[in-house]
Amino acid sequence: MPLNLFEQFQRIANAYFLFLLVLQVIPQISSLSWFTTVVPLVLVLTVTAAKDATDDIVSKRVFFLCGKWMNVQVGDIIKLENNQFVTADLMLLSSSEPLNLVYIETAELDGETNLKVRQALTVTGDLGEDVEKLADFNGEVRCEPPNNRLDRFMGTLTYAGQKYPLDNEKVLLRGCTLRNTQWCFGLVLFGGPETKLMQNCGKTTFKRTSIDRLMNVLVLCIFGFLAFMCTVLAIGNCFWELNEGSNFTAFLPRQDGNEATFSAFLAFWSYVIILNTVVPISLYVSVEIIRLGNSFYIDWDGKMYHAANDTPAEARTTTLNEELGQIQYVFSDKTGTLTQNIMTFNKCSVNGKSYGESGNDQNKVDFSFNSLADPRFVFHDHSLVEAVKLENPEVHAFFRLLALCHTVMAEEKREGELFYLAQSPDEGALVTAARNFGFVFRSRTPDSVSIVEMGRQRSYELLAILDFNNVRKRMSVIVRSPEGKLSLYCKGADTIIYERLHRSCSKLMDVTTEHLNEFAGEGLRTLALAYKDLDEEYFNGWKRRHHEVSTSLDGREGKLDELYEEIEKDLLLLGATAVEDKLQDGVPQTIELLSKAHIKIWVLTGDKQETAENIGYSCNLLREEMNEVFVVSGNSPEDVRQELRSEVSPIGKCFPSHPIHFFVLIRGSELAFLRLACLCKAVICCRVTPLQKAQVVELVKKHKQAVTLAIGDGANDVSMIKAAHIGVGISGQEGMQAVLSSDYSFAQFRFLQRLLLVHGRWSYLRMCKFLRYFFYKNFTFTFVHFWYAFFCGFSAQTVYDEWFITLYNLVYTALPVLGMSLFDQDVNDAWSFQHPQLYVPGQLNLYFSKKAFFKCALHSCYSSLVLFFIPYAAVHDTVRDDGKDVADYQSFALLTQTCLLFAVTIQLGFEMSYWTAVNTFFVLGSLAMYFAVTFTMYSDGMFLTLPSAFPFIGTGRNSLNQPNIWLTILLTSILCVLPVVTYRFLFIQLCPTINDKVQVRQAKATPPPPPRRTRIRRTSSRRSGYAFSHAQGYGDLVTSGRFLRRPALPRSSGFSHAGRTTTSFSPMGRSAGYSPTGRPQNAKVSDVEVTSLQMYKTIRDPAL
């Protein structure tokens, strides 16, 4: 507790009040009784201490959560089990899988959804699971110092006298998740803040709002102004003492024979005490309380609660609320934030006919004819099933292609229960679609693929896989059917496939192109499918050359590409598929609404350009009318600089594509980039590392002086969440990293609109109203003292009763203004959504700025003049209706303070636009409280108990029964209100603000119905919807035979879900899951036998 006090006095505001207290102890200076400062100070310290205490408890709880990993040190060996998070940078020692492979998901690190493979050194892999051997492991690792490069690691392991090189492939970084691997052992290389992820996290800085900073500036100005006023009054005192005071010494001898100058010096400090209310002690506490209250509203908001995973919104920081109403830039992650990371097969075009319509559950296609169908797959177009049943050859070929041309693995533990393990979710969706339409991919060996075609088991000989890569943008398989027919099946980007089509397809091409455009317009990911029959002889020749090339040493890649190019031509078009990368609910609507509110949205993702672009279209960020899409993709710093310079007026998006060069760009031509990016309507940065995300945010913060918000869900977003003014984490998912470093968290991206347009706007409005009114009431209060100084010989006499000074801020005016700042709403939430422009004043800082503050001070000046001179003129020469005194100091004090209280309360009434019962109670209650307290303080009993503390005895009774007094109070109130009403009314008539307009409309009409969530349809466009989250290299794996089914190990059932069953993981994974129904996967645990095919993302038992 004493420590807490010490800390509190370190805050400059509290130190200032302590200083005031010290001043008051000096009798020559003390112009107020000690309690006028002590009572507020004690109250403020108590409230702050209570708040600190609760904060402490919260942070201790977080600390406890982290405790499990606290003791991990460099050199420790750690055992990890399936689905566990890696929480330190580890060197992989051994794993449960053959060849010491482990499979990891790096979505938390880079946002990519496919699984990645890491492989331990053979020498360490031999240690196996033997704990004793592992404990005896005695090697030396030399590696680079901690750094933030996620894609690079260099080091050497010295073990048993031998040196082994270590690279990125041997290292598990913090932030990865172990998948499909029973266990693995790792040696801790870096722990805690030295891990690459944490190095990428950026600095944790104490965030302050712009209002906070403005407030600090203003408080400094006020200090200056206070000093100025005190100087004026001290000079006045000096002159008065010289001219008048020296003549008055007969009645009031000077203290210790002090001279006028010294008296002026004392007067200066006395006035510092009296006028200190311009910097009110309760300001900071009230601001904290208001923010806390508005944070609670966020926690309580039922419309930001996500029932699916029982996650309410949470305001983790309670000091940033009003900044939510000033956001100009939103930086969003893609995977898991905008998208659900779930793919569904939605539409297709076969032989010039488009299939697939959205529909409701009633007309779901019945797949019962197919015993192997996945019951969770949903399709709404019956005509496609009919076509399959009618044995339409093109349709059959279409699905045959989907069933054959892929790198998916199948698992069948029991007859008819199939599970697909797909490396990319897109493929999983396509293969499952084929499965349901009667072309069931059943199993594969390195050289064959078994499928069930309309109930008939057929085995195709797999002759070659022409693997996918980002340049080819397609993959092909060459198979021999059971009848002996050789065919090449190819799927890939429409643009790529079209270049390789046979001339005879041109008609079909046109039709399909139309369909593709339609799909692309809906933001679906498209692939074009084509095939060709091969000549046996030609193929044999090709195969031979292929073998030669494969074994050649130099220029293999290029030569292989040439070979592939050669055979993949004169294809016959089959059709196209459209897979939906399921967005989170309401993302397009949210983005549309936010952009109407003049909020610029930038998507920063580590993912590939195509997928990012595709999502950009599907979530309405990129629109068809943005026809000047501009891609920055230079491969060298010079190229990038050139591209940035050459572009004149781009509308669209920028893709600084390659991480390394983007890095250079940040350093070299950041301003050019920024200038360009800010001209764009939408910006998407792909292939950015976590740290670069933060750099982009910093860049905008620094050069645009804009308020930024970053939203993300994974560990790769932590850096930008910390860098932005406001960080928002998507909660309710596996990773907690983003949430833990965020300021606000909620479960769905669409809640962002409510957070900003409703809570943010209200918070900002309330805070500004509060500050304006608070400064007004305190300035008015204080300036009256200033005017009185000219009548009391600058002797630092107060105008009001000391008790009134003590209680004015704490009791009489505290609750009404708090009530306003907690309940006020100019327009309700429905209208806020209806008129997103309402958000713009916040971005422009219109409600509270230096100008507004200055206006506020002028208004106070006027009010204080009225409040001092009207009572002065009305009372100075008058008497009561029985001739007795009413111009005495005590009556005047009571009169002025009553006038003041009425004036500021009425002013509050004009500020308040939302009178709830609570507000009314607070306002009237405070007035009643004032009279109750005043009459108590002025009562006989109080005086007789402590005569010197309550000298105002009887003043209330003797002066408030005078008509004169009440006429004066009424007059001051009228004169204070008159200009305000006139000014505001004229403004509303002549140039109404958007708030006024919406308020008028709100008063007239019932709130508009919430906008229906309709799928936004776009006009067809000439662009490719191609996107495929696939990685290179899986074709080789499939054919290499490296993963022949290994004997199943005896192990406990349900093992593979070990990580899922713990409560720390929510079942809603962000992993590259695929669910044909769009529902979260992995919700049900099934008894899956682990097979050799574990490098694939298991599509086991998708949830029902």
Next chain:
Amino acid sequence: MGEAKGKSGPSARRPDNSAFKQQRLPAWSPMLTANTVLPFFYFMGPFCVLLSPFDSPLSFQLDYTKAGSCDECFEMRKNVSKAALNCFCKVEFRIEKAFKVTNAPLKQLRGDVFFYYGLQNFHQNLRRYMDSRDDGQMVGRTTNLKNPSTYCEPFIKDQKGLPIAPCGAVANSVFNDSFTLSYHGGSSGPAVPVPLLRQGITWYTDKNIKYRNPKDGNMTLAQVFQGTAQPRYWQKPAYELDPRDPANNGFINDDLIVWMREAAFPNFKKLYGVLYRAKKPFIKGLPAGNYSVDVSYNFPVQHFRGRKQVVLTTVTWFGGQNHFLPIAYLITSCLTLLVAVVLTVAWCKFGKNGRNMEE
């Protein structure tokens, strides 16, 4: 925050759907529309006229600082060594219009004509002056009588070290001129002394609660005050202030109480007496005619360039003489009407058609 409060089940953390938590409390949203603002202004204008009270009370002021024979006394008071000497002077004046009392019941025998003394440029509101008193002593606490509060500095003890009662600068500087008002009839007839009630001129609470004499058994006031000194500028001790009325002595002396109620501004007037209307010719107030006031001139004002006055006024229903409020209300009412017209014009030209309200 947002903790589950003992609930369980799939929606354990769902926030309460209460109007307060969802910020849907029913509320009244007033707006400044033409329908409310304009009628308000048109109403306020006439209303303010009604409130401006027209019947201004009568008032007469006489500055006697150097008037008439008081000039000599003024000069004499300049000399501090002659402070103990008495000085009497007389000022004559004429009241042109009778101070007629209309609405006070005769039975009360108290008129509504009040006699004040006024001081100008005397700062009773200086902070140190105002603080220099001990309410504890004046409410009759015997401990404070002998040990006055340090607030009374520098008038706590006299040269001999005896505690001063009443202590402090305020009591020390009590106004000590006394007046006798005489009526000389319509012409220069024989002087009739104007009867003034010298009591009941304080607030009830002051006389009965705030100021009390110290009591100690059956001792007389003088005995109780034994061991205290009179304030430095006083010519007699507190317990001998009013030789005619023993109950008007000590701390509960009316003149002392009136003085102790410090004025808010440097120019002030304090009640000295109320016209006693039992006898002719004062039954209906002060008649017009010649008057003189005899002053026992004690209070020195030349030090602070002050002026001394005698003020005679009547009162009305809303209080004493007040030139300001009626005029202020009249001006306010004119202003309100003017603004109302301006606002009406502005509304008709711009606001009425609602074009500005469109986006």
